[in-house]
Amino acid sequence: MKSISLNRFFFFLVFSIPFCISAQKHTERELILIDKDWRFSFGHLYDTQKDFNHATGYFSYLAKTGYGDGPAAPAFDDRAWRKLDLPHDWAVEQSFSEKASFSHGFKTAGKNFPEKSIGWYRKKINIQETDKGRIISLKFDGVFRNSKVFFNGHYLGTEESGYNGFEYDITAYVNYGGENTIVVRVDASMEEGWFYEGAGIYRHVYLKKTNPIHVAENGTYVTTEIKENNAEVTADVTIENKGSYKGMIEVVQTILEASGKQIATISENTTTPDFYKTIHYTSKLQVNDPLLWDIENPNLYRLVTEIKQDGKIIDHYETTFGIRTIKFDAEKGFFLNGKSVKLKGTNNHQDHAGIGTALPDELQYFRIKKLKGIGSNAYRCSHHPPTPELLKACDELGMLVIDETRLMGINDYHLNNLKRMIERDRNHPSIFCWSVGNEEWKIEGGIVGERITNVMQGFTKSIDTTRPVTVGISSGFKSGISSVVEIMGYNYLGNGDIDAHRNEFKQQPGMGTEEGSTFATRGIYFTDDAKHYQSAYDKKPRPTFYSIEEGWKFYATRPYLAGLFIWTGFDYRGEPTPYGWPSVTSYFGMMDVCGFPKDNVFYLKSWWGNEPVLHIMPHWNWSGMEGKEIDVWAYSNCDEVELFLNKKSLGKKKMEQYGHLEWKVKYTPGTLEAIGYKNGKKVLSEIQKTTENPENIKLSVDKGNRTNSNVVVVTVETTDKKGAHVPTANHEITFSLKGGKILGVGNGNPTSLEKDQFIDNIELLPITDFEEKKLASADSNQKVTDSEDNWQEAFKDRDYKNQAPAYVYRGKFDLKSNLKTNTVTFFYKKIGANAVISVNGNKIAPSTEDDQKYAFNTSVLKQGTNAIQIIAQPLQKLKEWDVMNTDPGIIQVITPSEPWKRKLFNGYAQIIIQKEDNTNEVVLSAAAKGLNAGSLTLKK
Template sequence: MTISLLLPKQLALLSLCWLATYLPAHAQRQQLLFNNDWKFHLGDAPGSERPTADDHAWRAVTLPHDWSIEGPFSEQWASATAYLPGGLGWYRKSFTLPAGYRGKKVFVYFDGVYKNSEVWLNGHFLGKRPSGFASFQYELTPYLATAGPNVLAVKVDHREVADSRWYTGSGIYRNVYLLATAPVHVQQWGMCFTTPQVSKSTATGKVSVALTNASATAAAVTVTSTLLDARGQAVATAKQVLNVKAKADGTASLTLPIKSPALWSADQPNLYRLRVSLAVQGKPTDEVTEEVGVRTIRFDANQGFFLNEQPTKLRGVCLHDDAGALGVAVPPEVWERRLKTLKAAGCNAIRMSHNPHADYFYRLCDRLGFLVMDEAFDEWERGKNKWVAGWNVGTPSQHGPHEYFKEWGDRDLRDMVLRNRNCPSIIMWSIGNEIDYPNDPYTHEVLNTGRNPQIYGKGYLPSHPPASEMGPLARRLVAVAKQADSTRPITAALAGVVMSNFTDYPAALDLVGYNYQEFRYPEDHKQYPQRIIYGSENGMAPSAWAAVDSNAYVSAQYLWTGIDYLGEAGKWPQRANGAGLLDMAGFPKPEYYFRQSLWTSAPLLYLTTAEAPSKPGARQPHLAPTWNWPAASQVHVVALTNNEATELFLNGQSLGKKTGRLPAWDVPYAAGELRANGYRNGQVVSETQLRTVGAPTALQLKPDRTTLAAKTQGLAQIEAQVVDQAGNLVTDATNEISVTLTGPARLLGIESGDIASHEPYAAPRHKAYQGRLLLYVQATGPGAIRVALAAPGLTSQAAELRAE
């Protein structure tokens, strides 16, 4: 079986990156970022939807805003959601309509509000959206005061805090936009770009434009589509005149011939800009511009995945959308830094676990060259266990998105696809994650045939819903997704394949993802030869990658997980999950370098150490890049490498040369320098070392940038280090570091990466973890910014930034 799909890039009418965006003066569409000058109240405030409600004592906030991350951490809350509170909150914004918006259709667009949001304008109810991950838009026009003040009010209800298996945050945690259009305009998510024919010499672009004529008279609308290359030069143009009745919709279809297309790929993410403009009687009424890409994808049951007809292994990671100290209100610079770090390890694919992410995240994947599995749900009509006292401990909560799935599930899925369908990075739509987890909630008689609880659960539980329910639901969701986009395959991540194989669920899918079930690949490939199999969620073991690397028919591995994340935690005091290649500060862990050794070809050599096991066969201890041990210690040294051989030296004396990706030595500790050389073809191609470091003496600051964009509230990410007299990082330092900030900036948070720390994220001080901290400093206006660090007994240091 082969699925061949020819794709583009994403449109999302209102996802124009992360900047306040103004279109050219001749265009009738206007859009601005609507994040400033909001007021917030935590707790219920009945009547706050009324414009005359008193909010003078409410707190001023700038969106995006996540109130849960403000804490405090407490054991009274749920381990599933990071032991952080939920609650109910209100937001209000008073504004005067910009002059250029008067006489137009005016909309407000929310990229995400967690959850159960209700929105009013000037006391008029606009609507409710239960999902905290959906993007949605309301028209404001009928209730606007065009000359005087307007009040937008948003109520957010997250009182059911244990409603997810991971941290979700609370509040208006993504961008908000204000949009004005002429009566004749492109609909929300109304532009679609596909490339049904692609070769190296030519390609055909198809543009579908859904538009609305909201005026009282019929209109002959000229629809013009122009494709611009990276230099801004037009490479293809098409026009169509569409007669649209008054108060009616219409759809234009245009064809763009593209000569010598610059194909989008993970290695060369070439992008075009697609501009669609509308005009009536020669006068422009609307213009929408979106980045798009030209490429092909194809999945084959025997040969795996092909990108632009090139066989490609998907070296992927799963990602939740929090960033530690920032919760889920994450500036784009944070994800840009994280994604570039993952890319350096050879990662080329991202699974959006287990919900749609922020609008800008997809733009970053398009521009950086990641292949994306976009995912809609973690549960359907039946709920899953959300652990409260630690994973698999005590009595779980059963609250969750299943409570509104029957009414909203189809729409949430359709909106995800429409919002993101023009992204060249997206190569598949996932309708669910681990819906078939054995007995959580579905069950089947086959579960009585095995003894491994990870595979078979607790055996058949007739009180649970039957697994047969999943097939009809899956078929319905697949149909919804394909109606919105027929160019990509539909998939799901299956956790209980042993059970699902006895249902219609896998057959409803184009691609069948296997979570942690590599052992089933050969058997199921033989039994279901038409099934396209890949690893949708996998552990870090080398064998899990070998199952992909050594089998052409297995196209992908998505590691759990790329980055540590809040929630899905163990018992208190753990508040986060530490399964990532990177910690919550985005610092690489040893696992990162091992993955880099598997996924990249450039010479790599990284040294780690641990206390030597007391007896043969003992469990491998935690590895860390340190050469500070008690005298007379026996130390286990492991090199992570992709070289042919590695030689280890202690204080200049060779301890022998070994081969393999994980060569190891047991070494009697001696202070000084531990050095390793990596060899290929008998030549040294890489070298690394660990040194014994002294006591902490000073602080160091390493900003990722020194110039910030003042108008767009640019962000600096500053690494703070505790160092010894020679400037070496002291990896066991836990000094409490205080931050003083002067100038037009604010400290968004401090992250250490310690998954058991309960220090308040909003405080201007934090203990170092493994000798480091990460500071998030955001510009609030133009001018000089000074970031100073201090800690008792250590030499302080400051960094000078500038916002302009």
């Protein structure tokens, strides 16, 4: 083994998202969120016609610049498409099917569903005439996956990865002072991972404007070295010039405290880089008596980088960072700011109940706060780069992070993805380790894995010298990757002899990058394979996997191991191990997909936190089991726990460190009470009480929400007449909301096949069998009957130099249903002037706001085949090469969704709501058969 001593300090500082204050006149940089008001429609994986005939044009988008066709063409009519805001995950909106992907939670999206594997997004934006001379870019934080982006018909590029952020310069293509069209085609037919990944533009999109001379994208790198009571800050800045200016510029670097107080500044002149070149500029600044970033006090600073030209500020770029030291020691574990810290981590994917992967920023904070609440201090991004907002939440809340790339390899695709991740994320103080791979079974134990790891590890160090590198390994800890990786990542202690590996490689620090992998269903205390229920008692799940308690005891009692990362913090879609259909989510989480705690949470709180903890399980509603023994467990960090049933003591027991306590109790309705003692004194009590029947619906704001958050997570439950929570209730609750919108619903049930989202169904119907006939008069109001002869295929062999005064067109469209609640609209695409539209012989007037939009009343429609007629004067070609529109338009049928609803699961459900921007009050109402309705009012 190439031993590596890490008894040195890794110094470092960190970046959140660089952002700008566009309202200030002194800066030319703007970063404008453009998530609002996109149009969306499904295309098709292989049926070109259903993919709006994209890439069928004579030149198309690759043959000649600017010839994006189909939806990629600026003039494409998308009025009938669905209107939505980003982030958006179309997979979560779909139904479930046994034929769908096991790993992606059986959602009907992806390659097996070609009609739901391609998504088109379009948005119109205006860019001012005054922006001429600036560099204009589109910035995407992540699109799943294989996205093609077009701007004003110009193909900008393809990003295969579903996790990388990317940016395109659109300066040359902009229609200044007018309308511009952004188009994104997303192909989610291929899976990157073996877990739910969503589909679509599920992260933010920005319009960026800068001076031609500016700080490059992710162009700052801040490191620190602590000397006695001071910190020397090294601020490396990459400056890019996309203009013709040659001369001197001034670079001003300023450090601000969180309050905004300036504490250090430095200025120096430097030569502007040449056209389309960059320079690296480095400043040294000193912070006296710095406030260190750590888990309890996540103190942050801001580096403000200003570029001045002739005394005027032309760029203003802000970088959030923290000052702290990290160290891995092969004998003593991990140190943060010189203090020993045991890593108490969890692995997590990026989806949440009802939302999928399109998480609002506030939900990132919600989830990190939930993990902090169980005593966790570390988060592993499994197994891909996260959203910038997650890292920002970890910086601000004090959560250590392992940041992980998606694929191992040594070629440009792999190393470029790794580079982009590191350069984007290396200023975050929360990140203490880079991971370049996970469970690569094909290569883990051999020379290929060793070679790849050496390259990726060295490549990582060339970009960031301040952090070590790890790989999660699960196929044995003997050779290959394990012998060369800087920090050994043990995935499951049952997969090899960790102590033996450590004894052979004593200079190699290690940590449990995955451990636990237990099965549990929240609120279930008897395993029932027929129902796909796994008991919540912490038991060894499989011979080579260990319980949460066994895993923590192993790592907690070995100083040389830095800590562990439990698989997982939250349940997630996909991998419904140990079952399959109809289970659609995992069973591994310490919390379910909503963030409701399973009982293992209280074991971890007992030994991960500093506050006294006492929790007893199960609940005490066991009608029909009177006289039968129930296993009662206590999780606590008290010295002793005494259990009482209806005030009768069942014995006091001493708590073993990192353990739990058990009693066998014959069920009798009433009150089960536990009392915890420290130093012989009562410090805590916990009660499980037999409740009465549920009577009321209770709605409450979850404690994980941030104050004044625009997105609110609401807990739904039922109570009995005394106000006690009923843990066995499974009522279906129906919701309504005023002053906002519902984003999603969930309940944590791994077998629930209920909808996550209730959205109106939009069906687009083509006009078929489209025929035409010449008319002798230009009168568009003349009456023509379908029985007459001489009809022919519309526009076929049309002589545009010798057209009739008018034409009558006829076609058909089929309605699967003709519900009175449906909204049926014809979006006419102009095929002639002064058009008159009739349906089933009834003349239809155009809309008042759009004279090419026609609302069809259901009274003139019928289920099945409907006839449409258009009489119009022909359009004339102005130039011989003009391409004339031959598409009469599209019929849009909107079927309103049913009301939002969700069944409770073992007493709980969750609803996520978003407040409207211009409302002072949001009212959520909930109703269910046989229960008193509930209501929750939220003030702005």
